[in-house]
Amino acid sequence: MGSFVIKLGGSLIFDENGALKAEYLRAFVRLLRDVESRDRKIVVVVGGGAAARSYISVARDVCRNESALDQLGILASRLNASLLFTMYYDLPPVIPSSLEELVRLYHSNLPVIFTGGFQPGQSTTTVSALTAEATKSQLIIATNVDGVYTSDPRRDPNATLLRKVSIDQLLDMFSQPQKAGEYRLFDMMTLQVIKRSKINTVVVNGNPPDNIRRAMEGLSVGTTIVFP
Amino acid sequence: MGSFVIKLGGSLIFDENGALKAEYLRAFVRLLRDVESRDRKIVVVVGGGAAARSYISVARDVCRNESALDQLGILASRLNASLLFTMYYDLPPVIPSSLEELVRLYHSNLPVIFTGGFQPGQSTTTVSALTAEATKSQLIIATNVDGVYTSDPRRDPNATLLRKVSIDQLLDMFSQPQKAGEYRLFDMMTLQVIKRSKINTVVVNGNPPDNIRRAMEGLSVGTTIVFP
Amino acid sequence: MGSFVIKLGGSLIFDENGALKAEYLRAFVRLLRDVESRDRKIVVVVGGGAAARSYISVARDVCRNESALDQLGILASRLNASLLFTMYYDLPPVIPSSLEELVRLYHSNLPVIFTGGFQPGQSTTTVSALTAEATKSQLIIATNVDGVYTSDPRRDPNATLLRKVSIDQLLDMFSQPQKAGEYRLFDMMTLQVIKRSKINTVVVNGNPPDNIRRAMEGLSVGTTIVFP
Amino acid sequence: MGSFVIKLGGSLIFDENGALKAEYLRAFVRLLRDVESRDRKIVVVVGGGAAARSYISVARDVCRNESALDQLGILASRLNASLLFTMYYDLPPVIPSSLEELVRLYHSNLPVIFTGGFQPGQSTTTVSALTAEATKSQLIIATNVDGVYTSDPRRDPNATLLRKVSIDQLLDMFSQPQKAGEYRLFDMMTLQVIKRSKINTVVVNGNPPDNIRRAMEGLSVGTTIVFP
Amino acid sequence: MGSFVIKLGGSLIFDENGALKAEYLRAFVRLLRDVESRDRKIVVVVGGGAAARSYISVARDVCRNESALDQLGILASRLNASLLFTMYYDLPPVIPSSLEELVRLYHSNLPVIFTGGFQPGQSTTTVSALTAEATKSQLIIATNVDGVYTSDPRRDPNATLLRKVSIDQLLDMFSQPQKAGEYRLFDMMTLQVIKRSKINTVVVNGNPPDNIRRAMEGLSVGTTIVFP
C-alpha cells in the first residue's frame, strides 16, 4: 500500500459548543495506530475548527486584515495538529509550517506526520491536496457528511449521496458563487490541484473513524473522485 | 521612560466559561496605543489561560509526557499573543518563540512585541522576568488579583494587600510546597530571576487595564517588589 | 501615498529567445529609484518567465510530480528577484521565501523588497495579491498587455481594452475552463483574494515601466478593478 | 534497555587550571562507544565549566546583564558539546540549541546527541532533566562527587553518602537560601521537573566514566532518587 | 565501498547556446540510480554553468559588488541542483545551502544529496572538496575535459593527459597568475583542502557519465591525484 494524506475536518474534533471532542480524538488516534505501518507514511492535515473561528471572530472586531485573520486560523489548526501529535506519540510535537518543511520532515523517521494550515488565503483542504501531490499519496478527506451529494443534504431532502463523482462535475458544482450558509465541501484551488495531478481521492464521514480505515483499504465508503 | 515588559495573565483574557473576553482585549489594545512611544519598547507576554487548559486536559487522557503537555500550553499562549498582535497592528502576527528570537526582534522597528511561552517546565511569568532581565526593562505583572496579599484573599477574609513586599519575603511565601488549588502568583524561578537582576517589578490587577498605565507611570497601584 | 505591491510578469524580463532583457531590467530599476520614498514600502513580486519554463520542461521528461515542477519555477522566480535586488541595491540579495518571512522583512529598514513564488500550486500573481492583502498595499499588476480586454486581443481583432472592470466581471471571465493557449491574465485564487480584501488593483503594461509610475500616482493607465 | 540522558558536569572536563582534560574526554568517548546501541538513544548534556566561567568573569566587568552573561556560559557549553561530538563521530558537530531542536534531532539517525545549555536563567542540569522528561529517558547526573551526601562532604567530615534519597528530601535540602561557596548539586527547577515526571535519576561521580556505565546497567553506584 | 562526492561541472549540463542538455541530465540521473546503494551516501555538487553566467552578466552592468554577483551564481547552481533532485527523486527538492545544513541532511534518510554553491568567493569545486573533507568521502570531479593535462589541451597540441598527478605539482600549476581564457580546472583553495585532508580525488570527463561510475569503482579513467 502506498502513502496517505488524511484531511481531518475541524468540525470532527469540536462539538457544537466549541469544546474539543476528547473521545473522538482518542478513537482517531487508535485508528492511526491500527493502520500505521513501516512501509508507508501517513500525513494528517487538521482543520482549525471552532478554535479558529473563535479567535478570528474576536480579532475581526478591530482587524480588517484578512491575511492576519487567516493566520490566526492557521495557528489554531497547528495547535490542533500538536494535540494529535502529542496524543499519538506521547512526545513533544514537531509540526511543519510550510510544504517545504513538510517535505523535509517526510525524509525523517516519523511514520505519521501531523500538520495544519500553511498560508493565508488557503484552506487546510488545499494543504491536504498539495501535500498528497508533493508526496504522491492518496488523499482521504474526512468530514462531517457522508460524502458528496447532488445538493446540500441539510437543505434538500432529495439530495443523494454520489458514490463516484468526476473531477469536472465537482469543478462545476463548486465554481458557482458562494451564498451564505451554503454547502461548501471544496474550494476551487483544492479541486484544481486534485485534477492536475489526478490524485486518488475519497471523501468520507470521519465519524466513525473506521470509515477512514475502509477508505485506505479501498473498501466501499463515501465518494470517490474519478478522472476522465 | 525606559522599556517595559507586561505579563498579561491568561485569566484576564478568558471568562469563566473559557471564552475569549473580546471587550477586555480591545480595552487592553487601546491602552497599549495610549502608552506606545517612539522612545521605548514594550514587550507583552501573554499566558495560555483557558485555551491552554482545555488542550492539555484532553491530551492528558492518553499522554503522560509533561513536556509535551507544556508545549500545548505554550502553543496556546502564542495563539493568544498572535490575537493581540493582530488586534494591535492590523497585520499578520510575528511572534518570537525563544528568548534568542525575542532579542533579535527587539532590534527591529516594531515598537510593541507580543510573545507567549518559550519552553516546557517554565511559566509565562518566568518568560516575562527573563525578558525584562535580557532587555533591562521594568516588569509589570498584570493578573486577576489586586497584588500580593498576606495570604490567599479567596480563602482568608483577613488577607491584606501589601503595597510593598521584599523579594526575600516573596521567596519565603512561595517556596513552601504547593497544595492543590492554592494561591500561586509566583514560581521560584521567576522570583530568582527578579532577585538576581533586581528587576523593578509591580504586580497589578490587569482589570481595568488602566492599572497597567498607572504602574508604568509610577503611580500608586498594586504591589511593588522592593530589594534590600 | 500608501504602500505598493508590484507584480512584474516574467514575460517582461525575458525576450522571445528566453534571454534576459538587460535594458528593460535597468529601466525598471531606475523607475524604482524614482518612486522610492521614505514614507512607503514597495514590494516587487517577480514571475519565473522563460527560466522557469526551461527548467520545468527538462524535468517534466522524467518527473510527473507537479509540486516538484512548480518548485523549480519558484526557484527560478527567486533567482529573478535576486537579480533585481542586486541591480537595485548593489548588495547581496535578501529574498523572503514565504509570506511569513516577507512580513518579518517588512519590519526591517529595506524600503524595497523583492520576492518570487512562495508555494507550489500558486502563481506569482497570487503571491502579489496575498502580499498586498497582508501589507494593506495597493496592487499593480505589470504584464505584457495593456490591461484587461473584453476578449483575447491576440485572437480577437474586436477585443477592447477596459478602463474599469468589476471584480465580479473578472471572476466570470476567468472561471471558465481554460483552453490551451488561451488568454489567462488571472487565476481564480488571485481574484478571490482581491475580492475579499477589496484590494486597490490596476493592471498595466509594464513596458514602458513608466506605466507603473503612472498607476502609482493614480493617473489614467491600464485597467482598474472596481468593487460594487 | 531504554534511552538515557547523561548530564556531564563541566567540572569533569576541565582541570583546576581551567585546561581541558584531554584524557578524561577520550575515556568518556570510549565509554559512549561501549554503551552505544541501535536500540536506544543517548543524549549527553555538557556543562560550561571553566570556559564558561572565564568568559563570564571578563564580561562582568562592564556588563551587568545576567541574561547576556548566562548566554556566554551557554555558548561555552555548546563549544564543549561540539568538542565531544567531534571526538565521538569524527564529523562536524550538529548541536541543538533548544528543546524543540533537540526533539527534532531525536527523530534523525544519530544514535548519540550532544547538547549544552538552552536558555538564560537555567542550568545545564535543568536542561538534562527537561530532556529526559521530553524523551522519556532515564537521567544520569555525572558530577565530581560520589553522589548526594547528608551535608557538604568538602566541609563536613561526618557527611555520609546516601544510596537512596527521596525527591522530597532533596527539595528540602536545596530549597534553603544559598550561601557563597556552598554545596549545590541541584537547583529547584531541576528537582521540580524530576518530581513532576518521576524521572528515574541516578547521581554518580563521572570519574571514572565507568560509573556511568554502571548506572546505565542498574548496578549499585552513586545515589538513586526515589519517589513516594 | 565508502561515500562519494561528485562535482558535476556546469559545462556538462548546458550546451554552447546556454540551453540545458536534457539528454545528458537524464543519463546522469540513470547513472546515479545504478550506483546508488544502501551502504553509502552520494553528494552531488553542481556548478552554475551558463545560467549563472547569464544572470551575472546582466547584473554586472549596474552592480559592482562581486559578492552579490557570486550570490547570483550560487542561486543558479542551486536551481541546477534542484533540477537534478527533482529528476532523481520525483519529489520536491531539498537543497542544503551551507556546509552546516549539508551535514545535518547527511544524517537523514536521503541516499543521494544534491547541492550547489555555499558562499561568495568560493567555487563549487571548493564546495565539493569541503564536502568530501567533512564527510570523509572520495571526490570525483566531473568536467568537460578528460583529466589534468601537462598544459591547456585547447591551446597546446602537445598537451598530454596525466594519469597521475601529485597534489604539489597541481599547486604549482595553478598558483601562477591567471590569464584571460586560460585553462583553469582548479583554484588554490580547492587544492589546499584536498592536500590538507589527503582527499582521494579523481578528475574525469563527465561525458559519458559512465566515466563517473568507472572512477567510483576504482577503474582506470581520468587523472588521479596522488599524495607524497
Next chain:
Amino acid sequence: MGSFVIKLGGSLIFDENGALKAEYLRAFVRLLRDVESRDRKIVVVVGGGAAARSYISVARDVCRNESALDQLGILASRLNASLLFTMYYDLPPVIPSSLEELVRLYHSNLPVIFTGGFQPGQSTTTVSALTAEATKSQLIIATNVDGVYTSDPRRDPNATLLRKVSIDQLLDMFSQPQKAGEYRLFDMMTLQVIKRSKINTVVVNGNPPDNIRRAMEGLSVGTTIVFP
C-alpha cells in the same frame, strides 16, 4: 565616512597563557564607542585565538576530520564575538553565522555587528574580506604586528615595515609554500577577494586600539594595500 569592517586578530585578545586579556577587550570596546556613528555601520570579525587552539588540539588526538576541527575554531571565534557584543551592548549577543545572515543583520538597527568564522577551510581574515566586499566597506586588519614587513620581523633583524604594499606584491609574498612557524599574515583567498574588489585595506597593530581609530580616520598608521 563610509562603513568599516575590523578584523580583530585572536592574538590580540588572549595573553601568552591562553587567558582572555580583559583590559585590552575593555579598551577596544571603548574605542568602538568613540568611533560609533549613526551614519555608518561597523562589523567586527574576531578570530578564535587561544580558545580555538586549545579545543582543536584536544580534539585532534582522536579526530582527523579537518572540517570538524575547523568548526571548533569557528565556534570559539563566535564565543569571542559574543563576549565583545555583550561588553559593547550590555545585551544578549546576536551573532550571524554566515555571510547571508550577516547581510540580513546589516539591514537591522544595530550600528555595530560582531561575528566570527563562517565556514571550514576559511580563516576569519577571509571572512573579514568577504564581509567588506559584500557591504562595500573599508577593511582594517588589526593584528599583533605593526603592519606588513619585507620579511618576518621575528626572524629577520633587517625586516622593514612597508607603509604601502601593492596587492600583487602581497600575492607574491604569500603564494610561496608555507613552512612551519613561518610569518603568515594573509592567506591566498583573502588576498584574492581584496584584489578582485579593490577593497580599501589597512593592516595595523591592534594594540593600542587607537591605531584602529587612526586607520579609520585615514591617518598614517600600519600598512596600506594599494592597487595598480
